[in-house]
Structures are given as structure tokens and as C-alpha cells.
Amino acid sequence: MKKTLFAIAFATAGLLAIPAAFAQDAGRTAQQGWYVGANAGYGEVSKGPYDDGDFAGGIKGGYRFAINPETSLAAEVGYQYLGRVDMSHANAFAGLYPSNGKSKLQGATAGLSLRYNFSQSWYGELRGGAFFAKGQGLTDEATPSFRRFNSTNYYAGAGVGYNINQQWSLGLNYDRYQGSGNGVHLDTNSYNVSAEYRF
Structure with a gap:
């Protein structure tokens, strides 16, 4: 008899706990799990021989951990293409260089x-992390020379977004990519729109 009463009490306590558990879930806004995303926008260089911009875009993916009901932390990797920018001064010297002196910057992120x-x-x-930059362009010397480089730099950014539903969201972002190496400085400001899908 005691065992039966204990079982009934235990089952009743479990049934009473279910609405409380759902209430906690209803108040939870932080996401958790795997996701993939893509962004597209404008990448602007404004240093040395370059003062212009071009199309920029990329992809990324990662895993997001909920660290409290409203906040999550993600580890992510991706790849960014930051455009090809023309020389900012008169193109009188452009023919002297490969690709007419156009810059190019891209690379992986973690x-x-x-x-x-x-x-x-x-x-x-x-967000922020390492940017494994691969680029080419003119040095910012008095007499520029055209060089290619591979270097490990950084990126950092911020954004705001809207969750369409539990799987999809759209965002507006600003990101800064340090893209320098071998005397070439292609630090890029990226203004982009992003979409994310959560599994």
C-alpha cells in the first residue's frame, strides 16, 4: 500500500511539473544547435592606393550553445570573398601591374x-576571430609594387536580426576584416545582409 501511494504521489508530482517545464521553454529565447548562413553586401577598402568598394559575400556554419535563457555562444567557421577594388588614383600606372593593379581579398574564418x-x-x-587572408594588391609606397600575400589576421563585427521562425532568420551586419600582408593593406569594412538556417 505504501508503495502504491508513493507511486501515485510521484506520478502526480511529475504531472504537476510538466506545465512548469513548458513555461520555462516558453520563456527561453536563446537558440542552440547546428546552423548554416550566408551573407552578401558591399566591401569597402579605404587605405593606400585603394579607396573604393566591390561586392562582398560569404558562407559560414557552426554550433550554438545556449548559456542562459536569452544568450547563446557559437563556434563557427566560414569563407569570405571581399571583392576586387580598382586603384583610387588615375589609372595611368594600371597597365604596369598584373590585373591592372586591382586588389583582391578573400579567406577562411574561424x-x-x-x-x-x-x-x-x-x-x-x-562576433570575431581569425581571418586567414589571401590577397593581392599594391603596396602603399610612393612607388607602389604589386604583391600577393597569405597571412593570418582578424575579423570582428556586430549585427541585429529578426527570427522569422525557429529555423530561419535575417540580419543586418557590419564586419571589419584586417587584410594585410607583404606590405599590402586591404583592411575592409563589410556592410551586408545575412540569412541563417538552424537545424
Whole structure:
């Protein structure tokens, strides 16, 4: 009889706990799990021989961990293409260089992303990490020379976004990529729109 009463009490306590568990889930806005994303926008260089911009875009993916009901931290990797920019001064010297002196910057990324959900729909995000840059362009010397480089630099950025549903979100972002090496400086400001899909 005691065992039966104990079992009934235990089952009743379990049934009473179910609504509380659902209430906690309802208040939870932080996402957790695997995701992939893509972005597209404008990449701007404004240093040395370059003062212009071009199309920029990339892809990324990672895993997001919920660290409290509103905040999540993600480890992610990706690849960014940051455009080909023309020389900012008169192109009188352009023919002297490969690709007419146009710059080019791209590379892989590996970093962290911290996301705070203001509500079920809106979030803000900070991110940063390593940028494994591969580029080419003119040095910013008085007499520029055209060089290629591979270097490990950094990227950092911030954005805001809207969760369309549990799987999809759209965002507006600003990212800064340090793209320097071998005397060439192609640090790029990227203004982009992003889309993310969560599994």
C-alpha cells in the first residue's frame, strides 16, 4: 500500500511539473544547435592606393550553445570573398601591374559569435576571430609594387536580426576584416545582409 501511494504521489508530482517545464521553454529565447548562413553586401577598402568598394559575400556554419535563457555562444567557421577594388588614383600606372593593379581579398574564418535575444523575434550579435587572408594588391609606397600575400589576421563585427521562425532568420551586419600582408593593406569594412538556417 505504501508503495502504491508513493507511486501515485510521484506520478502526480511529475504531472504537476510538466506545465512548469513548458513555461520555462516558453520563456527561453536563446537558440542552440547546428546552423548554416550566408551573407552578401558591399566591401569597402579605404587605405593606400585603394579607396573604393566591390561586392562582398560569404558562407559560414557552426554550433550554438545556449548559456542562459536569452544568450547563446557559437563556434563557427566560414569563407569570405571581399571583392576586387580598382586603384583610387588615375589609372595611368594600371597597365604596369598584373590585373591592372586591382586588389583582391578573400579567406577562411574561424571564430566565436555571441547572440543576445531581446525577444522571440529580435536579436543582437557580436562576433570575431581569425581571418586567414589571401590577397593581392599594391603596396602603399610612393612607388607602389604589386604583391600577393597569405597571412593570418582578424575579423570582428556586430549585427541585429529578426527570427522569422525557429529555423530561419535575417540580419543586418557590419564586419571589419584586417587584410594585410607583404606590405599590402586591404583592411575592409563589410556592410551586408545575412540569412541563417538552424537545424
